[in-house]
Amino acid sequence: LAKTTQPISMDSYEGQEVNITCSHNNIATNDYITWYQQFPSQGPRFIIQGYKTKVTNEVASLFIPADRKSSTLSLPRVSLSDTAVYYCLVRTGGFKTIFGAGTRLFVKA
């Protein structure tokens, strides 16, 4: 199973762009990269998913370089309510899903 590595924590200020990078050196050809956001005592919430290049939706962008060994979640203009834990997941086929240690983002006023 592909292992993911993310920074343990990040701080930012309201209105700034935040980029969280995830390393997944052992990603396989058919694997997708998915990011989730989790608030305390709530279930993880799907943010964005991609396979290669760039994916954008209404809340975030996901950048994946050609070698796919890393990915970067970009949150434009964060607000206090974006303070949460962000998880990068790589689905490796089958159903077992391994959550790595997420990134604790703290947004300050």
Added chain:
Amino acid sequence: AAGVIQSPRHLIKEKRETATLKCYPIPRHDTVYWYQQGPGQDPQFLISFYEKMQSDKGSIPDRFSAQQFSDYHSELNMSSLELGDSALYFCASSMGQGREETQYFGPGTRLLVL
């Protein structure tokens, strides 16, 4: 849009008791996953079901069992509860088994074992 439903939302049990957690997936989703998240920890995959059959197994204790029913809802049965079983239990559902299929998580059941 309909989401994953879990019940109960909160549960308090004594040591050595049993507990049953229920999960109702998003309509038309045929795959269910169970996760355990201890205090300050990351979610740990327990078990999954696809089309009512167990599809994968993670770090699920032998004291726990689960199944998926004909209407695709799933139940996690926990016996001989231990203090260490106190955690948030999440259920997620997806449509199909493809790697690109997104898992959508429920709000969780908070289990406290005294």
